[in-house]
Amino acid sequence: MRRRSTLKEVAAALDLSVATVSRALGGYEDIAAETRRRVAEKARELGYVPNMAGRMLVSGRSGFVGLVLPIRGPNFVDSFLGEFVTGLGEGLVAKGVDLMIATASAGQSELDVLKHLVQSGRADGVVLTRIAEDDERVKFLIERRFPFVAHGRIADDGASYSWLDTDGKGAFRTALSRLYALGHRHVGLVSIEERMNFRHDREEGLESAAAEAGDPAVRLSIVRAPRFDEAAHRAQIRGMLSAEDRPTAIIGLIDELALMVMREAEAMGLAIPRDLSVIGFDNVPAAAFATPGLTTFDQATHERARESAGMLIRLIEGEEKGPLSSLKVPRFIERGSHGPAPRHARPRIRQI
Amino acid sequence: MRRRSTLKEVAAALDLSVATVSRALGGYEDIAAETRRRVAEKARELGYVPNMAGRMLVSGRSGFVGLVLPIRGPNFVDSFLGEFVTGLGEGLVAKGVDLMIATASAGQSELDVLKHLVQSGRADGVVLTRIAEDDERVKFLIERRFPFVAHGRIADDGASYSWLDTDGKGAFRTALSRLYALGHRHVGLVSIEERMNFRHDREEGLESAAAEAGDPAVRLSIVRAPRFDEAAHRAQIRGMLSAEDRPTAIIGLIDELALMVMREAEAMGLAIPRDLSVIGFDNVPAAAFATPGLTTFDQATHERARESAGMLIRLIEGEEKGPLSSLKVPRFIERGSHGPAPRHARPRIRQI
DNA sequence: TGCCAAATCTAAAACGTTTTGGCTGGGACA
DNA sequence: TGTCCCAGCCAAAACGTTTTAGATTTGGCA
Known part of the structure; x- marks a missing residue:
């Protein structure tokens, strides 16, 4: 088992100076091509791998990009975050940068972790x-x-920092207009309580589209519960479905909630999409797999994450001065969970 | 906004040497208590945060622990891995160590990534x-x-390296004997094709328990498909359920598969647990949420991950010489998805 | 032959930390 | 009074790299 060797050792083996070896490996032009070749060969032979610490010290860079995992629990790494992390990792490794994941330990806020990350220069x-x-x-x-690069915008000013985002507003407008075209007039939305940007964005899309329809018959019913409080969400969904004038279509802020709607509806004896249309957002794997398949929006998380890696690196390198931004329109994935609004009498809800 | 300051600056501000400041902050006894106090205060005042690179260089440690994400996709970060990562992160941060996540880029194998990680000293x-x-x-x-610490053992020798694992064998033995006691004789297993350790372990548990029942009526039906090939799994499950002599109980190697069984069974008009018992493994959030709730095993991934962090750190620090290991018995979570075998499907033979 | 520019290489400094092996001054002790 | 010890502090080296400013060599040309 060969020990890691250093520049000094490679230099000694070739009777060159450390500086020359460093520059040769760096591909500088002021080193003769032949020398560069010899150095490269010897470096390989000795199993030379640059020491990060040495490099960091002089460059002032750590070669790491950080991601602070949100604190929610216990399983806050949902499929979005999982995909995001892998996409990010791939985008970074392609540029020779590594990804560090910071988590908060008990009593630390997410902001504390971020501060530590930034201040320690990690x-x-x-x-x-x-x-x-x-x-x-x-x-x-x-x-x-x-x-830094944010995945999502701040409500007011989008100009002062770099972000990339998905056009949730546009997506939910699309969803509503499709449903409207299919005859739906009363549409439900199962949303979350947290003041997240994407929630605001999507709800706004829905509301603006409803307003613009110019049809007094159009009606929106919105319920919200804390993000991970499944019981509360279920109760709200049941309440919504068992109301006398229940919506003929329900949109989930995210697929997870839309799938929950589907399951609750089925448990209550409603057939999808015959009695109820459901639309989600995210296109999680389970959405394709549900029966019927969940109609949803795909934001290509993986690719967006790769893109943010590239963006961030450009920012770090200082190649770009001004903030960068990118807004992508999610793709509408039509599966079997939505259809025309039911014409006639509604089926009796099975009491549970 | 204050710039990060260095040891030198703190030293200059107090008219002390860099060495003294370093030792004072390190809490060494050969620095007067009063001096230590003054140094600590000034360091705080100046917002001193130790520079990792400098520290790394002299200590030879990076302060990072690596995790290579498996390559499968597109969403290979399932709920297990997500929980594992957060648990690991928490366990590490408590010791001042950070977690780096390495992903393979196109064309790299997981082993390549690992090698890079190890050789670069990151x-x-x-x-x-x-x-x-x-x-x-x-x-x-x-x-x-x-x-390193492995989450899972190698089949043969468990002595030559450090691991921690879940007793999947024991769990599946438990599952089978419970089912047997409930009158089930023909039990199905939906498994995966990959030669993973946990698969081997759990299958072995099932088979050994079946053999030990000493009842010729006991029968196992095992199907396997590639881990992420949902279509193949579904087809196999349907095949299993539509067979003339279908199992009265089906175990999923992991919850994901068990849930798939539940959904397929329901789609085929079978009631759970009346017509079919289903048991999973992992206790993913969706298991609690399914109707009926999925009976499964909980391996407390989060805590195991924290534990592996501690184990690894002890190994790195060299506090422990020999390999460490820990085998935990998963907790059996009984929910509504299993029950007595249907009478008509198979004559009662005898109770154990 | 002498000079100059280009090509090639190098010494040394710098990055921020920890650690080693002292140094210093004062009190205890003979 | 002289010697020794000890607490408290420090100078310098070391870690491995990159970069800067220069040194040396080579060859062309007058």
Whole structure:
């Protein structure tokens, strides 16, 4: 088993100086091509791998990009985050940057973790997910002039920092207009309580589309419960479905909620899409697999994550001065969970 | 916004030497208590945060532990891995160690990524998940004498490296004997094709328990499909359920598969648990939420991950010489998805 | 032959920390 | 009074790299 060797050792083996070896490996032009070749060969032979610490020390960069996992639990790494992390990792590794994942330990807030990350210099830039309306992490980073990319915008000003986002507003407008065209007039939305940006965005899309329909018959019913409180969500869904004038279509803020609607509806004896149309957002794997398949929107999380990696690296390298941004329109995936509004008498709800 | 300051600056501000400041902050006894106090105060005042690179360089440690994400996709970060990552992160941060996540980019194997991680010195130790039978990563790390902890054992020798694992064998024995006691004689298993350790372990448990029942009526039907090939799994499940002499109980190697069984069974008009008992493994959130709730085993992934963090750190610090190991028995979570075998499907033979 | 520019290489400094092996001054002790 | 010890502090080296400013060599040309 060969020990890791250093520049000094490679230099000694070739009777060159450390500086020459360093520059040769760096591909500098002021080193003769032949020398570069010899150095490269010897380095390989000795199993030379640059020491990060040495490099970091002089460059002032850590070669890491940080991601702070949100604190919710116990399984807050949902399929979105999982996909995001892998996409990010792939995008970074392609540029020779590594990804560090920071988690909060008991008693630490997400902001504390972020501060530690930034101040210790363990990361050269960070990626933020799940931007809240008026997010304190964003404020901190901007004030600190620390490179970051946010997955999601802040409600008001989108100009002062770099972000990339999905057009949830547009997506939910699309959803409503499709449903409207299919005859639905009363549409439900199962949403969350947290003041997240994407929630705001999507709800706004739904509301604006409803208003623009110019049809007094159009009606929206919105219920909200804390993000991970399944019991509360279920209760609200049941309440919505067992109301005398229940919606003929229900949209889930995210697939998870839409799938919950489907299951509750089925448990109550409603057939989908005959008695109820359901639309989600995210296109999680389970959405394709549900019966019927869940109609939803795909935001290509994996690709967006790769893209944010590239964006962040450009920011860190200082290649770009101004903030970057990118808004992508999610793809509408039509499966079997939505259809024409039921014409006639509604089936009796099975009491549970 | 205050710039990060260095030891030198703190030293200058107090008219002390860098060495003294370093030792004072390190809490060494050969620095007067009063001096230590003054140093600590000034360091706080100046916002001193130790520079990792400097520290790494002299200590030879990076302060990182690595985890290589398995390559499968697109969403290979399932709920197990998500929970594992957060648990690991929490366990590490408590010790001042950070977690780096390495992903493979196109064309790289998981082993390549691991090698890079180890050779570049970016991590002081690694955690391995999803151990295959005869895992090449394990071999590499052992040969290299690189500290690591595996979540899962290698089939043959469990002595030569550190691991922690769940007693899947015991769990599946439990599952079978419970089902047997409830009158089930023909039990199905929906498994995967990959030669993973946990698969081997659990299947063995089932088979040994079946053999030990000493009842010729006991019969096992096992089907296997590639881990992420949902279509294949569904087809196999349907095949199993539509057979003339279908099992009265089906066990899923993991909850995901068990839930799939439940959905397919319901789609085929079978009531659970009246017509079919289903048992899973993992206790994913969806298991509690399914109707009826899925009976399953809980391996407390989060806590196990924390534990592996502690184990790995002890290994890195060199506090422990010999390999460490820990085998935990998963908790049997009885929900509504299993019950007595249907009478008509099979004559009662005898109670155990 | 002498000079100059280009090509190639190098010494040394710098990055921020920890650790080693002292140094210093004062009190205890003979 | 001289010697020794000890608490408290420090200078310098070391870790491995990159970069800067220069040194050396080579060959062309007058």
